[in-house]
Amino acid sequence: MNAKDILEQLVGFPSVVGTPNGDIVAWVKCYLESHGAAVTVLPGPEGDRANLFATIGPKDKPGYVLSGHLDVVSASERTWTSNPFRLRTEGHQLFGRGACDMKGFLAAALGGLPAIAKMPLSRPIHFAFSYDEEAGCRGVPHMLKQIGSLCAPPLGAIIGEPSSMVAIRAHKGEAAARIEIRGTTGHSSRPDKGLNAIHAMTAVMTAAMKTIDALRNGPLDQTFEPPYSTLQIGTITGGRSVNIIPDLCVLELEARALPSVSPTVLLEPIKATAEALEKDGFDTTWETSSTYPALSLDADAPLARLMEELTAAPTLAAVSYGTEAGLYQAAGIDAIICGPGDISRAHSADEFIRTDELAACEKMIVRLAKTLQH
Secondary structure, eight states: OOHHHHHHHHHTSOOBTTSOOHHHHHHHHHHHHHTTOEEEEEEOTTSSOEEEEEEESOTTSOOEEEEEEOOBOOOOOTTOSSOTTSOEEETTEEESTTTTTTHHHHHHHHHHHHHHHTSOBSSOEEEEEESOGGGTSOSHHHHHHHHHHHSSOOSEEEEOOOSTTOOBOEEOEEEEEEEEEEOBOOBTTOGGGSBOHHHHHHHHHHHHHHHHHHHTTSOBOTTSSSSBOEEEEEEEEEOSOTTBOOOEEEEEEEEEEOTTSOHHHHHHHHHHHHHHGGGGTOEEEEEEEEEEOOEEOOTTSHHHHHHHHHHTSOOBOOBSSOOTHHHHHHTTOOEEEOOSSOGGGTTSTTOEEEHHHHHHHHHHHHHHHHTTBO
């Protein structure tokens, strides 16, 4: 099977984030084992989805990790012009949910496996495929906790998010939270007898807006766009009718922080504001829904220099979106982002990757393996 054939198989699995992924894991496991890879399936605590870790070459030697996620965002957009879970070919473009983000990288890595398996490797190539990355990198931490028993300490990890095959050395960290405020309902004609949860949430929103305004003043890092940490309110829900005092309001927000800043720390003033509402009789719940650290790899790091050789292009200093790379770095493994496709196509209807992008990624991975031969 070539990379396009493999991508067709992968897109055909509707492995939407937060849903069981046993089918796609079983298919990838079978394919890897058919080419001599040693495969370990690592079930997550959810019980219905798993990470997968595989090795080709000597496990007891330091090698490189090819990291990607098996899950995709939903395909609920009404503007899809074909079945999002059936790969559609149109010229050199391959359409399907996840074709770009990021089953294209998985297909390129697996497509290069037959050639790699024939090489006399002195150091290994590892395949680390995770679940629920699209929900805030929830799956990969469970795999990283066990990586010491799966292989020798890796030399580095390549996270194959779509980057137009340019290696990226840094990204922002992220923390997201869900705030729930419960008050007391009643008829709107007697607001004095109730506790309006939406009114209470305005204090939380005001605290968030103050933080948003303050962040624009720094700290600053001009390698990022925008060059400061950010915070935004993403959703707010509450109320049932205009003549009923709303007794529930729910707000979701996220912070994206420069490597020098903790994203969870940015949320602390907002959390304190929410908790202070309890003295007024409200019940509040704060739930951290996702968090992952920033990535920051030096330009002269061996992994960065290696990627410049493999891609024949200089590395890019930073992007503002997040990936699993920061978690690898936090686990003591140098990490860098490099994968086929353009991030602008991700999470959109008629998502696609080009055949030449798949081929370029596969060639890069095979070149990496050649550096590990006897």
